[in-house]
Amino acid sequence: MTVEEALLIVERVLEQGCLNKVQELVFRQAWEGQSYGDIAKSSGYDMGYIKDTGSKLWQLLSKALGEKITKANAQSVLKRCARQIYATAALSDTTVTSQVKNPQAYQSCFTTHTSTTDRVTANQFQDWGEAIDVSVFFGRVEELNRLEQWIVVERCRLVMLLGMGGMGKTALSVKLAERIQEHFDYVIWRSLRNAPPLKELTAELIQFISRGQETNLPETVDGRISHLIHYLRQHRCLLVLDNAESILRGGERTTFYQEGYEEYGEFLRRLGEERHNSCLVLTSREKPKELAAQEGLTSPVRSLQLTGLPTVEGQKIFQSRWFFLGSESEWGAVIKHYAGNPLALKMVAPVIRDLFDSDVSKFLSLLEQGTLVFDDIRNLLDRQFNRLCSLEKEVMYWLAINREPV
Ligand SMILES: Nc1ncnc2c1ncn2[C@@H]1O[C@H](COP(=O)(O)OP(=O)(O)O)[C@@H](O)[C@H]1O
Ligand SMILES: [Mg+2]
Known part of the structure; x- marks a missing residue:
């Protein structure tokens, strides 16, 4: 689980939505295993202030999640929490949204809105x-x-x-x-x-x-x-x-x-x-x-x-709707495989969600073998084929023939 994914969870469960600047700084660096002393040193903030921000942040999270969270156990609790939220929800849009206390804040992390x-x-x-x-x-x-x-x-x-x-x-x-x-x-x-x-x-x-x-x-x-x-x-x-x-x-x-x-x-x-x-x-x-x-x-x-989206933006296409587990290099490999094509990424996202438990590494290991995924994607999309528009059918065809190992 990357720190970006962890932040998504945090922002989804917290009533306030997005973290403020210092909270985010503390969260990011604590996630990477840094001590409060290191964080204070590298950021120039007073050590007491950083410690206080950290402790309030864990308290907020503990309250939102209903279990004690500390700097030491934050990683394991959030990973478990992520799995629970997304796996049990069968990941329909409505269920995920209903489990998020502050869905607008979650969406606003991704979008600029103009109706x-x-x-x-x-x-x-x-x-x-x-x-x-x-x-x-x-x-x-x-x-x-x-x-x-x-x-x-x-x-x-x-x-x-x-x-x-x-x-x-x-x-x-x-x-x-x-x-x-x-x-x-x-x-x-x-x-x-x-x-x-x-x-x-x-x-x-x-x-x-x-x-x-x-x-x-x-x-x-x-x-x-x-x-x-x-x-x-x-x-x-x-x-x-x-x-x-x-x-x-x-x-x-x-x-x-x-x-x-x-x-x-x-x-x-x-x-x-x-x-x-x-x-x-x-x-x-x-x-x-x-x-x-x-x-x-x-x-x-x-x-x-127009060429494809780079990894960071391609990843957002996936994560704007569902939660996925993947390391930075795994994301890089998936997005490169589909040439950063936004429609292809949008179409592959539910495949990884439904057939690979939202786990990018599971999907990649099969992609590397260059076998199963082709048929799975085809089967999944076949079922929806009649509902797809002609552009989607074309991209689906492209996905199907694009079988080069990553
Ligand atoms: N930069 C982007 N961020 C998020 N979604 C995107 C982005 N670019 C395209 N999409 C989405 O990907 C899909 C395909 O994009 P579209 O503009 O229709 O492609 P094209 O016109 O080149 O065939 C659409 O659903 C679109 O909303
Ligand atoms: Mg178009």
């Missing part, structure tokens, strides 16, 4: 369509900083977020739009999953930005693109188009459009090339060929290839 209603009411010129809820979102700090720099400071006109399925493109696009929305007069988020004809999409965008005032929509797609660009010049708009792969057909070297969707090529080319004050953020598994030619380090067209 959908906040987003919609914050600005009347926002339309978030089917944008997903990203209140549980970890890491991606560098990516968000870089994207903000490109869009807000360097005023890029078209930015692509690229990456394999499940890597977090959709989630990142929503998080990004939430973060930079204040720099725009209009924000509109749309999924291209159902491959809307460009003629309809441009009409919808024009209607939105003109606030329903546009009565003379051009008949041709070209005319509508020009009209839209006229509005994008007048107002600073953030357009997010998710799932652009739905209109693409992957080729060997370049990516072409699905039959009937070739006009999107012209649309993207013009939005990247012509002068306007807005930004289109496009997420896709593949890069449209027009944009490959336009992008560059100093060009207003850029792309960001």
